[in-house]
Amino acid sequence: MSEPTGPGRVLHEPMTAVYPEFAGKTAVVTGAARGMGARFAAALAARGVNVVGADISEEQMQATAAELNEELSTLDKPGQVVAARIDVTKPDEHEAVAQAALTQFGRIDFWINNAGIFPFALAEEITPEQINATLSVNVEGVLYGAQAAARHMEPGSAIVNMSSVSAIRVRRGRGAYCTSKAAVAHLTESLAVELGDKGIRVNSIAPGYIDTEMTRWVKEDPQALQHALDVVPLHRLGSPEEVVGPMLFLLSDSARYVTGHSIAVDGGSRHV
Template sequence: MTSAAEPAGEGRVLHTPMTAVYPEFPGKVAVVTGAARGMGARFTSALAARGVHVVGGDINAGQMSATAGELNATLATQALHEQPGTVVGAGVDVTKADEHEALAQLALERFGRLDFWVNNAGIFPFALVDEITPEQINATLSVNVEGVLFGAQAAARHLGPGGAIVNMSSVSAIRVRRGRGAYCTSKAAVAHLTESLAVELGDKGIRVNAIAPGYIDTEMTRWVREDPAALRHALDTVPLHRLGSPEEVVGPLLFLLSDSARYVTGHSIAVDGGSRHV
């Protein structure tokens, strides 16, 4: 694995692309949920650039179709493999189990196999504890927890030995943040669900891990950059004193899906600049 990383000053975000190439990836097939934008789109792009065919699913089917078209158009010049993967977009409501199965069937119909599944879709609600409504907690648990469970169930029906599932948890699974009670609860559940899945799906030779990002420079954390006090607080609670970049989440994802992690299962890898320790 190589990268063009460079020293960063306080607050600076390293968006320099990583050039990690895994020779076993070309020809593999992945499903990524929440893939129309943000980290999901970045995961999809990184996998396809390395020769993985990707079925991207998103609640916004129109935006997912547009993202798939844009990625396919750019892969010819930006791929890290001579035969880049193909991205296929589809609509999916991750709260519905049958729609996960439809994504799996689409992958099998288009590419004849399924190797990886990335449960990335999620929501990030804000409300102080005494303001959390039944509707908010139900929606958060439905999308962030049930969405992971249903995705893993669909994946498990079709992945063979050596298959891998990666769930998106968060540093919020172990650190409480004001106003994020519903979100923190859901991500703690994802972390524990990941361990349960790893134990049970290990019988099938399927690995299950999670990534737990901290402050990453994405649309979801734009509020941090737009609030000087929030940004200062964030930097003060990150030992590396900077926000992370999407590239720095992509690296662990690729590792967890790769043969380099073939004896790694049931873990949540924190990508947080050390903030979980502060």
């Protein structure tokens, strides 16, 4: 495969890894109505995983599930995507989604804590409402999801959390977000230590500049785009597919002795 040329070019080709051991398993993906969550759900279902996609917008989640199932219908033995509503700040709603997965599919093998928010405010302007909302969604949402998953998972199951390179790299105007993602990274390590007693692996993914709706502002601002291309050693933005690949790996048997880690998907930007 040839490398893209020109500033801002992105590799959107799908990953070809199959992971046959996924067939017949069940995953819960939060924040799955759009963006990375929808990509995660599609990639898992394409490999035979039944997916409960959960989002705060039930209507949008139902539309996404219908769209994905139609796309998947052309594949050989795909999994099914079903929709559920969740407010990740509420522990009982995580449990309700877990029960929905068990009722529909009889098991929970994978849980991806993907839901999150991306607020902007300079440090002196962060309000109590903003920091509370950010920590509640981005951190408590991960904790409550892991708790619900662990109650129903068997040994060999896996949880993947969404952290960010912002966990270790300070970005102006993103104090609340960076703080929340640093907490997710450390919480992942704590969960891995404790849930290891049950044979459950817990890892996180730390994306950098990925071409999604959340980072559209980078492509729309020539100065921000040039900065991104300058600080990324590969000198391009990443694609959602390039986050999907590590997600699949972390859930797979290929990573059965990998837990408590955060995999950076950032084109090397954390090193410069």
